[in-house]
Structures are given as structure tokens and as C-alpha cells.
Amino acid sequence: MRPENKVKDCNQCGKCCIKYGRDGLSVSPSQLDYWENYKPEIFKFVKEGKLWIDPDNGKQVERCPWLRKTPNQNKYTCDIYFDRPDDCKYYPSTIDEMLRDECEMLEDKDLTNPKQGQKALDRIMEDSRSPFE
Numbered sequence: 374m375r376p377e378n379k380v381k382d383c384n385q386c387g388k389c390c391i392k393y394g395r396d397g398l399s400v401s402p403s404q405l406d407y408w409e410n411y412k413p414e415i416f417k418f419v420k421e422g423k424l425w426i427d428p429d430n431g432k433q434v435e436r437c438p439w440l441r442k443t444p445n446q447n448k449y450t451c452d453i454y455f456d457r458p459d460d461c462k463y464y465p466s467t468i469d470e471m472l473r474d475e476c477e478m479l480e481d482k483d484l485t486n487p488k489q490g491q492k493a494l495d496r497i498m499e500d501s502r503s504p505f506e
């Protein structure tokens with residue numbers, strides 16, 4: 374029987390948020406509108422459509438302001454999980470991206486059969502990638 378490609382669940386290692394959360398995220402106009410109207414605490418970290426800008430000094434933050442490390446564990450959570458940028462909802466999108474970023478959802482099997490690995494990834498990400506309303 375052929376081994377099934379699974380892709381592990383996200384273990385909240387935080388690598389992706391640390392790498393992209395500072396200045397590597399884009400946001401759709403509809404999501405910006407939503408934040409502006411309903412989530413002013415998020416919107417105040419946006420300046421001219423750019424994420425994330427410290428509202429106190431107008432400078433790019435050093436790390437995503439919503440990334441929270443779990444005390445005494447190497448795990449991270451997102452303070453705005455349900456309202457996070459679309460870019461975050463879509464990550465990871467490809468096996469290549471996971472490999473490049475050392476994403477810990479990746480299994481050895483996904484590397485030997487990347488096509489199946491991509492299918493498994495698309496399955497596991499189906500809910501997360503639902504479009505922003």
C-alpha cells in the first residue's frame with residue numbers, strides 16, 4: 374500500500390509569523406475597511422495601507438504586535454486570530470514555501486512526493502483559506 378501524504382497540523386512554532394509578520398503582509402481593501410469600521414484596535418497599526426506601523430512612533434514594528442509567546446513553551450498564538458490578515462489565513466500555500474521557511478507542518482513524505490503533499494496541504498488548509506467576508 375502506498376503511504377498517504379498527510380502534512381502535520383500546525384504546531385504553532387511561530388516561524389512564519391516571525392518571518393513575515395513584521396512587514397511581509399499585505400491586506401485586501403475589504404479587510405482594511407472591516408478593521409477601520411469594526412476593529413479600530415487593529416486598524417491603528419495600519420498606515421497608508423501598510424502593516425504594521427507602531428501608532429506611537431509611526432515606525433515599522435520589530436515584530437508582529439499580535440504574536441504572543443506562550444510562557445515556558447516554544448509556542449506562539451495570534452491575538453487577532455479570527456481577524457488576522459488574509460495572508461496569514463493562506464499560509465502555508467505551497468510545499469516549496471514550507472521547505473524554504475522550515476515550516477514544521479512538513480513531513481519527509483511530502484518531499485519525496487510533493488504533488489501528493491500539495492494535495493494534502495490544500496485539504497488541511499481548506500477551512501483556514503475561506504475568503505474574508
Ligand code: SF4
Binds near residue numbers: 437453457461
Ligand atoms: S497577525 Fe497573527 S497570524 Fe499574522 S503574523 Fe501576526 S501573529 Fe501571525
Ligand code: SF4
Binds near residue numbers: 384385386387464477
Ligand atoms: S511555520 Fe508552519 S508549523 Fe510553524 S507556525 Fe507557521 S504554519 Fe505553523
